[in-house]
Amino acid sequence: MIRIQKAVLILTVVFLAGIAAVESAYAGAMLADLENALMCKCDDKCGKVLINCTCSTSDETRKKFTKLLDSGLTVEQIIQQQVEKHGETVLSAPTKKGFNLTAWVVPFGALLVGGLGLRRLIQTWTGKNDSGKKGPEGEGEKISSTGPSKYSRQLQDELDRLEL
Amino acid sequence: MNDIGEFTLMVALATSLYGTVAYVMAARGNRMDLYRSAGKAPVITWACVMVSSIALWNALFTNDFSLQYVWAYSNIELDYFYKFSSFWGGQKGSLLFWALILTSYMTAVYFQGRPKNLLLVSYAMAVMLAITTFFLFLLNFSTNPFERIPLPPLDGRGLNPMLQNYWMVIHPPTLYLGYIGFTVPFAFAMAALITKNLDDAWIRLTRKWTLIAWFFLCMGNLFGASWAYVELGWGGYWAWDPVENASFMPLIVATAYLHSVMIQEKKDMMKVWNMSLILLTFVMTIFGTFITRSGLIQSVHTFDEATLGYYFLAFLLFIIVLCVVLIIKRLPLLKSKNELDSFLSREASFLLNNLVLLGIGFATFWGTIFPIISEAVRGVKITVGPPFYNQVNVPIGLILLALIGIGPVIAWRRATWSNLKKNFMKPVITASVGAAALFPIVPLSNRSEIYTYIAFILCIFVMSTIIMEFFKGTRARRELHQETAVSALGTLVWRNKRRYGGYIVHVGVVMIFAGIAASQSYGTHVEKHVKIGETIEIGDYMLRYEKLVPIQATSVKTRVVAQLAVEKNGRRIWTARPEKEFYKGQDQPVSEVDVRSTLVSDLYVILADFREDESATLKVYLNPMVSWLWMGGWVIALGTVVCAWPDRLEQRRRLERLKRQQAVFAPAQE
Structure with a gap:
């Protein structure tokens, strides 16, 4: 059982490490696409990201950005310019600093806390079950000290097959 | 006809109010006469709302611009097809449509539950009638669709051109059927809390209703995506708009419920959890309605006259407080055995599945309300758009995809090393071969492409586990009953509708994952x-x-x-x-x-x-x-039909169990 738990732990760590690596690989390129990073600011307040918007304002904005990029401004400078003009609301996602950082951290934090809580809950529940299995005269200990018998293995195999 | 429509709305309100009170009094006093009298309320309310709806449709079809609603959402030139859908094109009509679907569900539940005379059904009807009363109150006193214009104009303003698409005739009713459908399990959960019948009877009574609601909500989301794809003209289908999120969140919570409820049925565990999940699902549907109708959050879907925010906020808070109080009061009765044999068991994997699903649901909820929090804390309005949801939900979604493969094939109680090896060896090898085969083909130059690569590998893994399950079951039947492969497969699915229907649904989900992954990364x-x-x-x-x-x-x-x-x-x-x-x-x-x-x-x-x-x-x-997304939707539809197909033996068992518990009316005053 310990072997299985270790295997699961290693797989989880590898998966999470993979995700972390992917995150860092992309971080630099995140603001590369202006259309993705900025909202459309049309009069209708369509509430769409520029890349998803098809109104005439969005077309004009795209043309304007193309000119600005051609003039030598960087993506970050254009974004900064837009934030100064329209406020933070022009950004399609919260920045990753200050109070806005909570937007990014809280979902993963909640998941982590939930995961730890779940682990504890399962530990409690499995512990309860283990103690429940122990007979009044320490039969459970006796069985566990000798390891699973031939019959308990057979029972487990049959239970596995029952799933068919 | 307009007068009749307006009048029947008033009658419907009075009837639903009477029905609510009568059902409660009948159940509390164990009075069969009142129970029978109350039993007429759902049908009368439905009939009145139907007449009212026909009156509004009539006004739309006959271009009666004396009605403000008809003037605002139709015109002479509008195609009849869209005149029909104008009914739910605006706030007033959509609320009437909501009432129509709610009362239709209620009437169906009434006819289904009538022969059983169950106390549980009685309270469930009272809850549904109370919710109907809320909507009818709004329709009568706040957003009356029969409001007149003193000097009727010659022509109307017309329906928003964006809504003149065939998907808008299909998408809102489907979504509403999903949203409103969750009222049924919610009502039964509340009834179970009130009557203290807190075993799994309410779950079994509402399982099909939950499945139906889940199915419609799922299809409603997909149809909405189809509409966005063909109508909005930006090449995509999902923009993480607050209102899209609002329909996505109850779907996610309901999916968690559909999985965790299996543990309660199998092991009598997690009663509080399941109760909370179904109540949360309903709360989320009302939250979605609140967002659409309050104007609080900027969205392309918000109704023009978003003025009902306070009503829905009050309703939402009332429901939350009621649910919390009832659950706390019934906590001692909701105690379960809560015993698990191992971390490595199907039960544990379902718990993890619940955690991940709720993680996605919470991240979506958090992103939706964060602009309000930011404005309240910093006084700065910000936007939370697709980049946020993609960065947060995609990794969590990949864990979920992996669990779709692991959950159904890991053993109940305790998985042994041999069990894991037996069930996972072939899928893992298949996924590894798939990963190796895909590696030189697919581009891996950015985050999105790497995620897509991982998603493809997981899709292969999940599909392998599902195919293995079908294969093993068919082979076992062939060996035991000497059947042909096709016959063995058919009987296998037919005899285990719920299990194999679930697998079919998973195939659909995998197809959707694959479609999303490929289209998000490799599009040009x-x-x-x-x-x-x-x-x-x-x-x-x-x-x-x-x-x-x-x-x-x-x-x-x-x-x-x-x-x-x-x-x-x-x-x-x-x-x-x-x-x-x-x-x-x-x-x-x-x-x-x-x-x-x-x-x-x-x-x-x-x-x-x-x-x-x-x-x-x-x-x-x-x-x-x-x-693949749309095909996945139809595969999900097929799986849901298999899951929900009636099982007479199960129905008989369920009723017998309830009767043994004496959760029926004693005809004291007959």
Whole structure:
């Protein structure tokens, strides 16, 4: 059982490490696409990201950005310019600093806390079950000290097959 | 007819109010006479709401512009098809539509539960009638669809051109059937809390209703995505708009419930959890309605007259407080055995599945309300758009995809090493071979592409586990009953509808995951200004711009259609006709895209702009595997039908169990 738990732990760590690596690989390129990073600011307040918007304002904005990029401004400078003009609301996602950082951290934090809580809950529940299995005269200990018998293995195999 | 419609709305309100009180009194006093009297309320309320709805449809079809609603959402030229859908095009009509569906569900539950005389049904009816009363109160006193205009205009304003699409005839009713359908399990959960019948009877009674609601909500989301894809003209189908999120969140919570409820049925565990999940699902549906109708959060879906925020906020808070109080009061009765044999068991994997699903639900909820929190804390309005949801939800979604493969094949109680090896060896090998085969083919240059690669590997893994399950079950039946493979497979599914129906649903989900992954990462697009005869190349396709045709479709609508010959390997394979539609009185034209859909990719053509010299700006997208999303939806539909198919033996067992518990009326005053 310990072997299985270790295997699961290693797989989880590898998966999470993979995700972390992917995150860092992309971080630099995140603001590369202006259309993705900025909202459309049309009069209708369509509430769409520029890349998803098809109104005439969005077309004009795209043309304007193309000119600005051609003039030598960087993506970050254009974004900064837009934030100064329209406020933070022009950004399609919260920045990753200050109070806005909570937007990014809280979902993963909640998941982590939930995961730890779940682990504890399962530990409690499995512990309860283990103690429940122990007979009044320490039969459970006796069985566990000798390891699973031939019959308990057979029972487990049959239970596995029952799933068919 | 309008007077009749208005009058029947009042009668419906009075009847539903009476029904609520009568059902509660009947159940509390164990009075059969009152129970029978109350039993007429759901049917009468439904009939009244139906008459009212027919009156509004009649006004729409007969261009009765004396009604403010008809003037605002229809006009003489509007196609009958869309006059029909104008019914739910605005806030007032959509609320009436909500009441119509709610009362229809209620009547169906009434006829289903009538022969059983269950105390549980009685309270559930009272809860549903109370909710109906809330909506009818709004319809009568706040947003009356029969509000008149003193001097009726000759023509109406017309329906928003964006809503003049066939998907908008299908999408809202489907979504509403899902949203409102969760009222049934919610009502039974509340009834179970009130009557203290807290075993799994309420779950079994509402299992099919929950499945139906879940199915419609799932399809409603997919139909909404289809509408966005063909109507909004930006090449995508999901924009993480607050209102899209609002329909996505109850779906996610309900999915968690559908999984965790299996543990309660199997092991009598997690009663508080399941109760909380179904109540939360309903709360989420009301939250979604609150967002759409409050104007609090900026969204493309928000109704023009978003004035009902306070009513829905009050209703939402009332429900939350009621649910919390009831659960706390019944905590001692909701105690379960709560015993698990091992971390490595199906029960534990379902718990993890619940955690991940709720993680996605919470992240979506957090992103939706964060602009309000930011404004309250910092006084700064911010936007939380697709980049946030993609970065947060995609990794969590990948964990979920892995669990879809692990959960169904890991053993109940305790998985042994041999069990794990037996069930996972082949899928893991298949996924590894798939990963190796895909590695040289797929690009891996950015985050999105790497995620897609991981998603593909997981899709292969999950599909392998599902195929293995079907294969093992069929082989076992063949060996035991000497059946042919087809017959063994058929009987296997038929005898275990719930289990194998669930697997079919999982196949659909995998297809959706694959479709989303491919289309999000490997899509390409070209934007080009072309003159007649010039070409655009994308992938293997060459599009030759042939002509631009203006068409006066109606007195209020002009279509401008661009025609393009689409060639592949020098052979003409399709003619694309994207267009722009101009509506009288509307500032913005509407793009009507043209799509050639295949299993491999969609060729998606948009007429972005045109000039008097007939030159045009065209956007052409090559979106891989989008059709997998829609096909996945139909596979989910098939799986749900299999799961929900009636099982008479189970129905009989359920009723017997309830009767043994004496949760029925004693006919004391008959």
